[in-house]
Amino acid sequence: xxxxxxxxxxxLGAGLIGVSWAAxxxxxxxxxxxxxxxxxxxxxxxxxxxxxYAHLAELAPDPxxxxxxxxxxxxxxxxxxxxxxxxxxxxxxxxxHALFAQVEALAPPDAIVASSTSALTWSELAPGFKNxxxxxxxxxxxxxxxxxxxxxxxxxxxRLDRAETFYRAAGRVPVRLxxxxxxxxxxxxxxxxxxxxxxxxxxxxxxVDAVDAALVNGxxxxxxxxxxxxxxxxxxxxxxxxxxxxxxxxxxQRRWASLGTPTLTPExxxxxxxxxxxxxxxxxxPLWRPPATPPSSPP
Amino acid sequence: xxxxxxxxxxxLGAGLIGVSWAAxxxxxxxxxxxxxxxxxxxxxxxxxxxxxYAHLAELAPDPxxxxxxxxxxxxxxxxxxxxxxxxxxxxxxxxxHALFAQVEALAPPDAIVASSTSALTWSELAPGFKNxxxxxxxxxxxxxxxxxxxxxxxxxxxRLDRAETFYRAAGRVPVRLxxxxxxxxxxxxxxxxxxxxxxxxxxxxxxVDAVDAALVNGxxxxxxxxxxxxxxxxxxxxxxxxxxxxxxxxxxQRRWASLGTPTLTPExxxxxxxxxxxxxxxxxxPLWRPPATPPSSPP
Numbered sequence: 001x002x003x004x005x006x007x008x009x010x011x012l013g014a015g016l017i018g019v020s021w022a023a024x025x026x027x028x029x030x031x032x033x034x035x036x037x038x039x040x041x042x043x044x045x046x047x048x049x050x051x052x053y054a055h056l057a058e059l060a061p062d063p064x065x066x067x068x069x070x071x072x073x074x075x076x077x078x079x080x081x082x083x084x085x086x087x088x089x090x091x092x093x094x095x096x097h098a099l100f101a102q103v104e105a106l107a108p109p110d111a112i113v114a115s116s117t118s119a120l121t122w123s124e125l126a127p128g129f130k131n132x133x134x135x136x137x138x139x140x141x142x143x144x145x146x147x148x149x150x151x152x153x154x155x156x157x158x159r160l161d162r163a164e165t166f167y168r169a170a171g172r173v174p175v176r177l178x179x180x181x182x183x184x185x186x187x188x189x190x191x192x193x194x195x196x197x198x199x200x201x202x203x204x205x206x207x208v209d210a211v212d213a214a215l216v217n218g219x220x221x222x223x224x225x226x227x228x229x230x231x232x233x234x235x236x237x238x239x240x241x242x243x244x245x246x247x248x249x250x251x252x253q254r255r256w257a258s259l260g261t262p263t264l265t266p267e268x269x270x271x272x273x274x275x276x277x278x279x280x281x282x283x284x285x286p287l288w289r290p291p292a293t294p295p296s297s298p299p
Numbered sequence: 300x301x302x303x304x305x306x307x308x309x310x311l312g313a314g315l316i317g318v319s320w321a322a323x324x325x326x327x328x329x330x331x332x333x334x335x336x337x338x339x340x341x342x343x344x345x346x347x348x349x350x351x352y353a354h355l356a357e358l359a360p361d362p363x364x365x366x367x368x369x370x371x372x373x374x375x376x377x378x379x380x381x382x383x384x385x386x387x388x389x390x391x392x393x394x395x396h397a398l399f400a401q402v403e404a405l406a407p408p409d410a411i412v413a414s415s416t417s418a419l420t421w422s423e424l425a426p427g428f429k430n431x432x433x434x435x436x437x438x439x440x441x442x443x444x445x446x447x448x449x450x451x452x453x454x455x456x457x458r459l460d461r462a463e464t465f466y467r468a469a470g471r472v473p474v475r476l477x478x479x480x481x482x483x484x485x486x487x488x489x490x491x492x493x494x495x496x497x498x499x500x501x502x503x504x505x506x507v508d509a510v511d512a513a514l515v516n517g518x519x520x521x522x523x524x525x526x527x528x529x530x531x532x533x534x535x536x537x538x539x540x541x542x543x544x545x546x547x548x549x550x551x552q553r554r555w556a557s558l559g560t561p562t563l564t565p566e567x568x569x570x571x572x573x574x575x576x577x578x579x580x581x582x583x584x585p586l587w588r589p590p591a592t593p594p595s596s597p598p
Contacts, residue, residue: 177509210474210475214474217472
């Protein structure tokens with residue numbers, strides 16, 4: 001799949017994640033129909049797409065002629081001819097199951113139903129289908145049009161292959177799980193790191209802004225180009241991971257035992273709120289800003 | 300301190316970390332004398348400085364005329380007139396204590412003794428001094444000439460202020476701890492994240508290369524510009540951290556309880572080694588390479 005031109009995609013739900021997906025897919029050439037039962041969400045879609053489109057124009061100029069973006073309150077209309085259905089309904093199992101029953105009745109039989117779910121797992125969602133092999137989880141890291149990661153899990157290798165090809169053609173980096181797990185991969189890692197970040201504040205080792213500055217100017221920089229396993233492999237010198245584990249495995253195991261298991265007591269929560277309020281007041285993020293004047297229309 | 304020109308710095312130990320510090324400090328204008336008792340380490344200093352100097356020339360062209368770089372086996376010679384003494388001896392408490400006793404007898408009384416120690420704490424090193432207020436820990440994230448973070452701890456606020464000003468003038472981002480802790484901040488965070496990364500592999504949730512790809516293309520990207528606390532603050536929407544803790548604190552606490560506590564058994568170690576071998580074979584890092592032709596000398 002070199003381009004998404006001519007590919008039909010359904011996006012279910014016009015919230016933050018749905019809008020971001022829809023802008024991404026159309027930017028890469030797909031024809032997208034967004035379904036949302038709420039009038040206000042449908043009415044806001046066009047305006048809320050402007051920022052993602054502006055980001056994409058800067059980051060990935062002209063990968064393909066932009067696809068058609070439509071919005072509807074008719075589910076069958078959205079699903080018509082779709083090869084992939086990106087579901088972004090609220091994180092509520094009965095609500096998702098009810099939607100899946102409708103989707104299964106209306107969607108093309110070989111369509112991939114890809115759930116963006118963050119908090120739920122494939123195993124929790126699958127009972128919403130007569131044929132659960134139609135379902136995969138395809139969890140983006142927010143916002144999907146900016147962060148490349150899409151975490152995939154499902155029982156049907158052929159559907160996963162097709163989904164992977166599709167997301168790659170939309171400039172994403174799909175990563176596969178072998179079993180489903182709450183938090184997939186990335187949010188498990190983020191949760192583990194934040195637990196220790198909270199512990200450091202709760203124990204008075206360092207302030208909230210110091211913890212964030214240490215991350216951003218140290219391991220965060222490294223992890224933007226190299227994974228944690230690779231960092232220890234390279235840190236092991238000529239012996240690599242094997243050398244690291246032989247020489248430093250026992251001390252790493254002792255370090256693990258010394259990490260914290262904080263509780264979000266009222267006092268800990270207040271320390272986090274006070275600390276982040278102070279950090280936010282001083283923060284200057286390298287946020288994208290729209291150009292002062294809109295680009296002139298093409299000649 | 301606008302420039303380090305005229306500032307005298309002693310670097311103790313000409314290993315990887317010492318060489319990196321020495322190149323950094325001289326690049327920013329300081330006069331550095333490196334002490335190492337081993338002939339081979341002293342002889343290799345000049346050649347081993349070439350790569351750090353080349354990186355620095357690219358990343359921070361001409362912040363100041365390069366300072367003088369000398370090397371000696373005479374500790375008193377290295378310490379003469381030094382305002383800061385960056386210690387990089389082996390991570391061995393008796394060996395560091397023995398070196399500190401010599402340093403305390405020879406160094407200018409107001410000099411800052413800054414230990415690069417990674418594995419040890421200020422409290423473990425302080426007994427090497429008659430006056431332990433002379434000591435701070437100043438832990439870089441390897442390699443010090445590339446990664447901005449320097450984690451500082453010590454009991455004397457005036458020395459910490461002077462050290463902070465010095466490291467800032469060398470292009471670093473100093474971060475202060477309120478109490479000393481094994482692993483300082485950054486290695487505690489890295490250790491917590493890697494524990495979960497190992498758990499994910501040990502449990503068969505995902506392969507080594509998938510875990511690394513998820514980190515690099517997801518949270519790693521975010522953490523190169525924004526800390527973990529700030530990410531949850533912004534993730535809380537209009538309510539910020541307070542809103543996040545109210546609505547999602549309990550589910551985060553449940554997530555924490557589900558994180559793993561792996562053991563580095565032979566089977567787990569083998570899975571890590573096999574996985575990283577596969578990942579490394581396919582990896583292409585955006586590593587810096589020297590220019591094909593050396594820059595011509597100035598006219």
